[in-house]
Amino acid sequence: MNKLYIFLKYFFIVVWTVFVVAPFLWALTTSFKDFQSVNGGVTYIPWVDFEPNLEGWKVLIKSPAKGGVDIIEPYFNSLFVTCTASLISIILGTLSAYALSRYTFKAGFVKNNDITFFFISQRIMPPIVLSIPFFLFLSSINLLDSLTGLIVVYIVLLMPIAVWIMVDFFNKVPREIDETALIDGCNPYQAFLKVVLPNSIPGLIVAGMFCIIFGWIDFFFAFILTFTEVQLLPVKIVALNSSVTPWWSLSASALVSVAPLIIVAFIVERYLSKGNLSGAIK
């Protein structure tokens, strides 16, 4: 029984690992292949199956004039837009969430839960519905095809996620902790900054991660709201595709675009293993 259990455990771990790692391996090997090796059947081992070359990677940094697709600028555009929009969304979202969790709002029949739902409802609509209003809105304030315009739109898209996660999180932090802080001489702002916020780091990390992921992978709005001046990475990657699919440079660009998310995951994992994420508040 015990042996069967261990066998099954490792069996599923191995299967799952293969499932997760295989696409990465495929992308990695493919990125070093040229046209012939890609079309020459299934090959995996460099130098044995095929002769690796760096063409796929070089294309990514060469300027368009030399037949490349320079992704460096879009890459930093994407990083800048995602990080800025996520940061602002987290700050605004956390503040709104705290207010929604702790204070009672009433405007006619609109109450706290309705306001929270209003935030979430922003994400219920299909993006296509939002695209035209966003387009018209940005064009009326002259922010089409600009980083600022994208940041504004991404804040609208990301803040609901932050609000949603943080309202739920703050609702689980006992009110008595805030009250104790007030009794111990904090004004409401100090109570929030010195007591509630330090105990909400797990929630902040989760909310931040979701914002970064959703911001980073967005293609749709980046595609619709930008043209020539500003380009974001997902749009640029899709633009790589031409009559002959360049699997090698597509694979290379896929790997670079996943890299930041993997780094974020590693940082969060370090926090998790410190053990101060779970059970901070009983």
Next chain:
Amino acid sequence: MDLVANNLSYKPDNQYHLNEVSFNFKEGNLYTILGRTLSGKTTLLKTIAGLLTPDSGEIEFDGKNFLKVPVWERNVAMVYQQFINYPHLNVFENIAFPLKQRKIDQSVINDKVMDALKSVGLVGFENRKIQELSGGQQQRVSLARSLVKNAKILLLDEPLVNLDYKLREQLREEFKNLFSKGLADETILIYSTTDPRETMELNGEVIVLDEGKVLQVGPAKEIFENPNSLKVAEISNDPPMNIIEAKISDNHIKFEGIDVEAPQHLSKLTEDGLKIGLRSSDIELNENGHEFEVELAEISGSETLLHLKRGNTKIIVSIEEVLNFKIHDKIKINFKIDKAYAFHADGKLASSPFGGLNG
């Protein structure tokens, strides 16, 4: 410096949490708020702390309008029934928190925190995380945090209720010691509890609260001996006082076919609808007594609680030894009728064995 409240009412959602509560608390005294759950104890303490604003009424402290002072400037301390500490800080930092908030010198903070740790018996735990402590230790930390402030008003909201039996006994003993030391200075101590035994042991001034209303105010002994109404008698006894509908005539108390001679303090009461109150400990097993049927027998600690029935009368008897009874057993009991209380039909005390409203 007195804490005076006038007609405090708090009525969210059209339900009274506090109903015209008035009191006059004097410095250096211990006040116990006794009431069942949801009687408004926590609401009252939070109102004093400033966490709730009453809908009407006034609170004055030291002659000044207390309602105009925000919570963080009131200099009160509060211990909750849940063990509330700051989870992101260790024991030392938790206790030092209110002092740091006042920007006191670090060396002074160190001394004060160590003193507080000593007084709650947690020396050596300074660097522990809160989550690593047991419930009792966590509650000691929050007690230490409230002591270290030298607050003028110390509020304790059922501080022992979430602890197990042994810890509760132990901590209650320590509380009593702390209070007797602390009472020498100018603190107003307000302690809320549901437990009549705790109330008697703390032996302070008692405020009996029910459905947001103050039912009786007086020293613990007075509340125990002369509860002014049926409600107070129920709240201030655990198990609640037995209430028996009886008739008194010709110097005899009659109910359910039982006929006992009335003690002197009850003999003159002849009105209708009279209710006789008798504590569960004032009934004893007796071979020659009156027959009752056992409905339930529960053993708690070294005590046996018998739920008995005869006709329509149900009573609870507590016996100071462990006895085994089965349901439907017939047993014989005797009433220590000279310890009986009498209440009017409207619930007001008619006569008590300790001389309240005699005759």
